[in-house]
Amino acid sequence: MADLRVDVLTIFPELFRGFLETSLLGKAQERGLVAVTIHDLRKWALPPHFQTDDYAYGGGPGMVMCAEPVISAVEDVRESDGWVVLLTPQGIPMTQGRVTELATRSHIVLICGRYEGVDDRVRQLVVDEEISVGDYVVSGGEVPAMIVIDAVTRLVPGVVGKPESVEGESHAAGLLSHPQYTRPEVVRGERVPAVLLGGNHAEIERWRHAQSLHRTIQNRPDLLSIEQASEAEKDQMSDTAPV
Ligand SMILES: C[S@@+](CC[C@H](N)C(=O)[O-])C[C@H]1O[C@@H](n2cnc3c(N)ncnc32)[C@H](O)[C@@H]1O
Known part of the structure; x- marks a missing residue:
């Protein structure tokens, strides 16, 4: 089993294609040090409409990602050692210290929001930690998830050839x-x-x-x-x- 397993929940799985295959991360996966699995949240969308987003209660300009598909997906992919992270600009800003702590975990589940964000009951019911990649807003959680995966992966022993490369950064x-x-x-x-x-x-x-x-x-x-x-x-x- 890989030292670090990461499951990503997203409605845009195709965004991860080149990222997963390239450079350090591609090699880390080939060598079995890291295993990243991308899941399309639509797989957990409910009939009859299989929606993953809906209008905001109380009104507002944009759509909100529905809670049920995300919660069901977390319940399915989370292992007993799983740590569930919601990518959100409302989270604690990521630092190298946080990255170092995350790298000690064996299984991380990353939830990527879109639109106006994710129904707050996801945070209340299944999220262990909310992470922001900085005090600005991007369109979705996919790029922030890639930042987390990249930063954490390079701290997994054996991924970067010489440990002193990361120690002096x-x-x-x-x-x-x-x-x-x-x-x-x-x-x-x-x-x-x-x-x-x-x-x-x-x-x-x-x-x-x-x-x-x-x-x-x-x-x-x-x-x-x-x-x-x-x-x-x-x-x-x-x-x-x-x-
Ligand atoms: C357009 S943003 C929603 C922003 C939300 N309306 C707010 O004001 O907090 C859509 C999604 O992008 C992701 N996102 C945007 N900025 C982010 C950041 N700085 N860090 C982590 N995730 C971010 C989150 O997953 C978020 O749910």
Whole structure:
């Protein structure tokens, strides 16, 4: 059995096709580390009309996804170790910390909303956690579900070849990552910083850490802990200029 099983409930299963087959996730599934199953919610729609959405009680401009098909689908696909997540802009914003916790689970069920959202009784009756991918609204839960699957999958042991690749990434240690360069050495007159060519690993590490601090101060000062902020203040006065 795969280390992580994910079941996705959606009315647009076709959106996941390329995503599931490509790159890390495609390989993780081939190697049996992760198993993602996409379910068409229409399969659980009720006769006589097999509707998955209906008008909002109380009025309003758009349709609302019906509770029964979603609840029945969750009841069918959820295993005893299942954790049910509703993708919603009203959820707790996702962070690397939340992703790390989700990656310890063995079975995740993701519910993708559409239109004005999902009948609230779904949240009340079967949802364990509501996740938002950010303080903005997209048209459906499918892209947010892909973000969750991608972020969680890369933390499953064995999916990313070298564990240090994920350990040193932005947000993993509370700082943004340092800048990266590849060949050639000069691009339109811009040279790779000399320190990266010198082969002195201690110097390189020091430079990278300083650049991480600079980048975090510049783009995300809210991420800095008190110790990191004072380290960053000292670093700003040191000889390591931001690139
Ligand atoms: C157009 S949105 C509905 C927004 C809803 N009327 C509201 O104001 O909260 C349709 C669906 O897209 C998904 N969605 C939109 N923005 C999202 C976000 N930031 N995070 C997670 N899911 C989101 C949810 O599944 C939602 O049910």
